[in-house]
Each structure stands twice: as structure tokens, then as C-alpha cells.
Amino acid sequence: METLRCQCVSCNSDLASFVNLWVQIGKGYCSPVIEAENIKLDPKGPQRGGESGTLVADCLLQDLVCIKCQSNVGLKCVTSPVNHVLHEARKESELNIQRSLKLRQPVTSEPQQATSSDDRTPGDRPRASAAENGVHCQGSYASVSATPLGLERLQADLETQRADIDRIDTAAYQVVSSFDNSMSRIDREMQMLNDTVRDLRRDLEANKHELRPLKAGLSAVEANVSDKSALAKLESQLEMTNAAVSAMRKLATSAKTATHHLQADLQGSNREMRTLQTETSSLRQELNAAKKNAKDALAASKEQERQFSVLQSELGQMREAMAQDRARRPEPPKSDYPTNELEIITANVSKIGREAGQISSLQMEFDLFKSRMRRLEGRVSVCEAKDVNETQRGMDVGDGRQPAGAANAGDDDDDHAQSWFPQEGARKRRAAGVRDPGTTGADIETPPKQKRVAHPRDDVRPDTASSPIDVPLPHASSGRNRTVSAVTSSSSRQVNSRRQTMAGVQGRSAVKRKSRGGDDALDAIYTPPGD
Ligand SMILES: [Zn+2]
Structure with missing residues (x-):
């Protein structure tokens, strides 16, 4: 088994040593399968929930800092749901005895044969005994019992293999757990997909129901459009309206020209009026003098x-x-x-x-x-x-x-x-x-x-x-x-x-006048001479 030694980037101090087995969490994090040793990290800062949509979604996380320089190096999963990859309970393993082996055989027959074959090499002994006795187990047991040093070695190998088996078991448990999580997630998503499909079908049905009256209205509109008589009536009305508009335009232009003429006339008459006013004023003066x-x-x-x-x-x-x-x-x-x-x-x-x-x-x-x-x-x-x-x-x-x-x-x-x-x-x-x-x-x-x-x-x-x-x-x-x-x-x-x-009078004109003061009346009948 390889062992990794982690060092802080800032201060180059050792942080922990890990067995080189990892579980990837989300996209950017890996978790050691086996608990690290010689840990020199401290949790720091507030605890917070994990990012949704990742493996640590339901976990409570906290920052890990280097003990020496207090720089942030990772996250610690404080709590996690049951059966989660990072759940603490996974480390509590139980001893499960599946079979028991007899390691000692009672020595009942031919002890001489065993002693006589002491000078042989241990590798040849089982083969020879098997060939001699036809019983493989008996021969091997005999050799084990004969060599307690080999037995201890075997026990040590067994211990190491058991540790390996434990590690593999833990990893497999984690893998199966993550697989289970993924399967449950897939199940949830499948359920959501089914719901969505059901909603879509319902919406489609509703759309069909809504489309039916629209289709009926469209067919009615098409029937109306195909009705030529109404269209012809509308066209004739449009033509009449156009004619009326053109006539109104002509009238408007003629009215405009008439207005111009009238304005010119008005200006002329205004000028004339002004001259007449001046003339009137002069005549009034003359009248007063007269x-x-x-x-x-x-x-x-x-x-x-x-x-x-x-x-x-x-x-x-x-x-x-x-x-x-x-x-x-x-x-x-x-x-x-x-x-x-x-x-x-x-x-x-x-x-x-x-x-x-x-x-x-x-x-x-x-x-x-x-x-x-x-x-x-x-x-x-x-x-x-x-x-x-x-x-x-x-x-x-x-x-x-x-x-x-x-x-x-x-x-x-x-x-x-x-x-x-x-x-x-x-x-x-x-x-x-x-x-x-x-x-x-x-x-x-x-x-x-x-x-x-x-x-x-x-x-x-x-x-x-x-x-x-x-x-x-x-x-x-x-x-x-x-x-x-x-x-x-x-x-x-x-x-x-x-x-x-002053001017005179023509011909035989009779002017009858009363004096304005009214105090004196004077009638004059004038006849011009030569008539
Ligand atoms: Zn450091």
C-alpha cells in the first residue's frame, strides 16, 4: 500500500499522511478512503451547508486550516446523512465470522513417518506425503504443526490480508453507497420525468380542447372571406369613398382659391375704405367750414x-x-x-x-x-x-x-x-x-x-x-x-x-331748406337764368 504525505503549500510543514485510496466528491474534491494519520489540521470558521446538486448537498461543512500558518487547505464534513459516503458510521465495522477452520489435527498414526522425513526440504514434503499417503490435508497439517514459525508468518499474512479486505470492503461499501445514491437520484429524476410527461400530456389535451373552437372560428372566418358579395359591397363603398374624397379635395382647392380671391378683395376694399375714410374726414372738415x-x-x-x-x-x-x-x-x-x-x-x-x-x-x-x-x-x-x-x-x-x-x-x-x-x-x-x-x-x-x-x-x-x-x-x-x-x-x-x-345745381332744381337752428324759416325757389 502506498502512503502519501501531504505538505502545506505556504509553510511546507507536514499536514497528514494518507493511504493512496480516494473517493471523488462532486467535481473538485477527493476524500481519503482510510482515515489519515498524523493529522495537523484544525477546523476553523462557521459551519455551512454544502452546495446543492453535489454529493455534499445535505452535509454540514467547515473549513480546514494548517495549524502552523492558518492557511485554508480544504473542507471537513462535520455531519452527513445516514448511508452517505462521508457518514461516520461507516467506520464501525463488525466482525462477521463466516467459517471456522480447524488448525490442529489429533496425532494418532505413524509418528515415525513424520520424524523420518525431517531431513527433507519443506517444499518437497507435502508432495511426497501426498504421493505416499494420498491425503493432502493431513500432510500439510502435519507440516504446519511441525513448523510454528511458518504458522506465525501465515497469521501475519492473514492479518495484512484482513486489513486489505477491510479496506476493500470499505471502498466497496462506499462505491455501492454512491451507486445507491446515484440510483436513488436517477429514480427521483425518472419520477420527475414521468410527472413532467404527464403534465405535458395534460397540457397537450388542454391545447387540443382549446384548438377545437379556434378551428371552428377559423373555418367560419374562411367561410366569411369566401363570401364574395360582402367583399363586393365593401369594394363599392370604398370606391364611393374615394370618389367623395377626391371631390372634397377639389372643393377644398377651389375653396382655397376662392379664399385667396376673397382675401385679395378684402385687402383692396380695406385700402379703398382707408382712402374713403381719409376722404370722409377731409369732407367733414370742409362740411364744418361750410x-x-x-x-x-x-x-x-x-x-x-x-x-x-x-x-x-x-x-x-x-x-x-x-x-x-x-x-x-x-x-x-x-x-x-x-x-x-x-x-x-x-x-x-x-x-x-x-x-x-x-x-x-x-x-x-x-x-x-x-x-x-x-x-x-x-x-x-x-x-x-x-x-x-x-x-x-x-x-x-x-x-x-x-x-x-x-x-x-x-x-x-x-x-x-x-x-x-x-x-x-x-x-x-x-x-x-x-x-x-x-x-x-x-x-x-x-x-x-x-x-x-x-x-x-x-x-x-x-x-x-x-x-x-x-x-x-x-x-x-x-x-x-x-x-x-x-x-x-x-x-x-x-x-x-x-x-x-362749391358746385352748383343743374337745370330747374328746387331746393327746400329749413335752417338748422329752427329759429328762422327761409324758403328759396331758385331758377337759373337762361332757362
Ligand atoms: Zn501551513
């Missing part, structure tokens, strides 16, 4: 009217005085009144009438201007409704009582009126006997007597007067005439300046 002028003219006309009424009353008094004179004197002598005074009075009266006519023409122009304003505001209101409100407010400020339809009529009047208006002014001036507004200082010069003055009031017209004026001039009339002429000259200057900017 209103101011008209107010001034109205004030002047009131003053003139008042003076005119005074003159009228004076004329009436003179007529009464004249009538009384005639009644008193049936034969009227030649008039003592100087004719130049009469002419002066006539000139003053005609001048007042002319100024009244100019006021009426001024009012007419103002009305025309208002109609133009209204027309422009109507165009602005078309552009935007918001602007309409502003325009309405502007009309409320001015004069919104005239209907909007009159604005269109005034549009044409405007163009025609400008063609004849300057001549009209000149003719009117000639008719009134005025040379020029700049030469108002000479207004008192005598106009032709037969010329008539157009005046809105019929009762003060000279043609309606029954007789030519040959009444003596009342007192204090010359000074009043001078104030009248001064007023009229200023108002005529205003009229002429307005004529340059």
Missing part, C-alpha cells in the same frame, strides 16, 4: 331781413302818406321830390333784394354740398358696417333728414352745374346791377331802373308793387342804406369765395 360759413351767412341774412322789414314798413308808411296826399289833392301837382333821392331809395331796395337772392343761392350751394357729403358717406358705409355707424353719427351732426336717394340725384347735378355756374354768377351779378364784389364802394351808384331784383319774398318784389316808386324818401334812410350795403358787400365776398369751391 357750416360755419352758412351760419355767418344766415346771421347776415337775418340782419338784412330785419333791415328789409324796416324798409318795407317805411315804404308802407310812404305809400299811405302818398295815398292820403292824392286823396287830399285830386289834382296832384308835379312831384316835388327830387328824382335822384327816389333813385337812391330804389337802388337800396334792389340791393337788399339782390343780397337776399345771394343768400338763397348760398343756401342752395350749401345744400348741394350736403348732398355730396351724404353720397360720399354712403360709399363709405358700403365698405364697412362699422364705418356706417361713424357716418351716421356724422350725418346726425350735420343734417341727416334728407333721404339717401337724393345723394344719387345730386351726383349728376354736380357735374352739370359746374358748366354753367360761373356764367350764372356773372349774369346774376349783372341782373342785380353789381359790378364786382371788389368795387363795393360804388354799389350805391344807380343801376338801370327797369332791371328787376329776384327775391324770395314775393310781396317785396318790385314787380309786384302796383306802382313805380315815386314816394318821397323817408328820413334817416341813407345811413341805414350804408350799413346794409356794407353788410351785403361782405356777404357777397363770401358768396363769391364759396362759389369757387
Whole structure:
């Protein structure tokens, strides 16, 4: 038997000596079959369970360290299950006597033969005795009993063989035990395999049961798919949907282009509206200026009217005085009144009438201007409704009582009126006997007597007067005439300046106007000359 001596790698000290018989445990460990001798190892550290799946799975293990240098050299199995390879009980062997041998034979016959053959060699003796006696055992026993030294040697051999047999028995026991373990493990695994196969079969059955309705559903789906009519219906619906989508796309593009056009139009109309707004504001300013002028003219006309009424009353008094004179004197002598005074009075009266006519023409122009304003505001209101409100407010400020339809009529009047208006002014001036507004200082010069003055009031017209004026001039009339002429000259200057900017009226247009203040009513019927 070989003996191994183990040494520590770190300190080279002897650890133990082993008989060279080993049992492999798991993959990386070997265990000595026979207990080692001269062990110089110590268990150290906590005890722990072995790694599962290996031979030491159920064992309790502890580290072994070198006594000298305390370096780890292996594991010690502290406890292990019964019948395990490393179980401690395996070392308790029992003596099992299977047969007993008789070692001594009673010496009864021929002791001489034994003594006579003493000189022979021991190797020849059994053969010779066997050949002589025919009994092998007797001869050998005789030789054993004859040599006690050989018997002791035999006993020693027997002892060593018994030790070998013990070792072999232990190894065989361990091998059989490991084989038994493996077999039991195989049995367990076979049992698990059977269980697994049974589970698999059960799962397969369940899968088959589940597959059956799925197959039925699949066949139904196939039947549905093979149904051509539903498919055709779906295709037709798809085509209709495609057509509708394309039509909607066309509509969308057309709507887009229309939107672009509308946006362009909107921008254009916005620009137009802006220009119209600026135009409206400028016209409003002009309207305010015209209103101011008209107010001034109205004030002047009131003053003139008042003076005119005074003159009228004076004329009436003179007529009464004249009538009384005639009644008193049936034969009227030649008039003592100087004719130049009469002419002066006539000139003053005609001048007042002319100024009244100019006021009426001024009012007419103002009305025309208002109609133009209204027309422009109507165009602005078309552009935007918001602007309409502003325009309405502007009309409320001015004069919104005239209907909007009159604005269109005034549009044409405007163009025609400008063609004849300057001549009209000149003719009117000639008719009134005025040379020029700049030469108002000479207004008192005598106009032709037969010329008539157009005046809105019929009762003060000279043609309606029954007789030519040959009444003596009342007192204090010359000074009043001078104030009248001064007023009229200023108002005529205003009229002429307005004529340059304002438009006239076409043909026979009648403008009826009420003064805005409501304090005075003045109706004027204007007939352009030459008609
Ligand atoms: Zn060591």
C-alpha cells in the first residue's frame, strides 16, 4: 500500500499522511478512503451547508486550516446523512465470522513417518506425503504443526490480508453507497420525468380542447372571406369613398382659391375704405367750414331781413302818406321830390333784394354740398358696417333728414352745374346791377331802373308793387342804406369765395331748406337764368 504525505503549500510543514485510496466528491474534491494519520489540521470558521446538486448537498461543512500558518487547505464534513459516503458510521465495522477452520489435527498414526522425513526440504514434503499417503490435508497439517514459525508468518499474512479486505470492503461499501445514491437520484429524476410527461400530456389535451373552437372560428372566418358579395359591397363603398374624397379635395382647392380671391378683395376694399375714410374726414372738415360759413351767412341774412322789414314798413308808411296826399289833392301837382333821392331809395331796395337772392343761392350751394357729403358717406358705409355707424353719427351732426336717394340725384347735378355756374354768377351779378364784389364802394351808384331784383319774398318784389316808386324818401334812410350795403358787400365776398369751391345745381332744381337752428324759416325757389 502506498502512503502519501501531504505538505502545506505556504509553510511546507507536514499536514497528514494518507493511504493512496480516494473517493471523488462532486467535481473538485477527493476524500481519503482510510482515515489519515498524523493529522495537523484544525477546523476553523462557521459551519455551512454544502452546495446543492453535489454529493455534499445535505452535509454540514467547515473549513480546514494548517495549524502552523492558518492557511485554508480544504473542507471537513462535520455531519452527513445516514448511508452517505462521508457518514461516520461507516467506520464501525463488525466482525462477521463466516467459517471456522480447524488448525490442529489429533496425532494418532505413524509418528515415525513424520520424524523420518525431517531431513527433507519443506517444499518437497507435502508432495511426497501426498504421493505416499494420498491425503493432502493431513500432510500439510502435519507440516504446519511441525513448523510454528511458518504458522506465525501465515497469521501475519492473514492479518495484512484482513486489513486489505477491510479496506476493500470499505471502498466497496462506499462505491455501492454512491451507486445507491446515484440510483436513488436517477429514480427521483425518472419520477420527475414521468410527472413532467404527464403534465405535458395534460397540457397537450388542454391545447387540443382549446384548438377545437379556434378551428371552428377559423373555418367560419374562411367561410366569411369566401363570401364574395360582402367583399363586393365593401369594394363599392370604398370606391364611393374615394370618389367623395377626391371631390372634397377639389372643393377644398377651389375653396382655397376662392379664399385667396376673397382675401385679395378684402385687402383692396380695406385700402379703398382707408382712402374713403381719409376722404370722409377731409369732407367733414370742409362740411364744418361750410357750416360755419352758412351760419355767418344766415346771421347776415337775418340782419338784412330785419333791415328789409324796416324798409318795407317805411315804404308802407310812404305809400299811405302818398295815398292820403292824392286823396287830399285830386289834382296832384308835379312831384316835388327830387328824382335822384327816389333813385337812391330804389337802388337800396334792389340791393337788399339782390343780397337776399345771394343768400338763397348760398343756401342752395350749401345744400348741394350736403348732398355730396351724404353720397360720399354712403360709399363709405358700403365698405364697412362699422364705418356706417361713424357716418351716421356724422350725418346726425350735420343734417341727416334728407333721404339717401337724393345723394344719387345730386351726383349728376354736380357735374352739370359746374358748366354753367360761373356764367350764372356773372349774369346774376349783372341782373342785380353789381359790378364786382371788389368795387363795393360804388354799389350805391344807380343801376338801370327797369332791371328787376329776384327775391324770395314775393310781396317785396318790385314787380309786384302796383306802382313805380315815386314816394318821397323817408328820413334817416341813407345811413341805414350804408350799413346794409356794407353788410351785403361782405356777404357777397363770401358768396363769391364759396362759389369757387362749391358746385352748383343743374337745370330747374328746387331746393327746400329749413335752417338748422329752427329759429328762422327761409324758403328759396331758385331758377337759373337762361332757362
Ligand atoms: Zn501551513
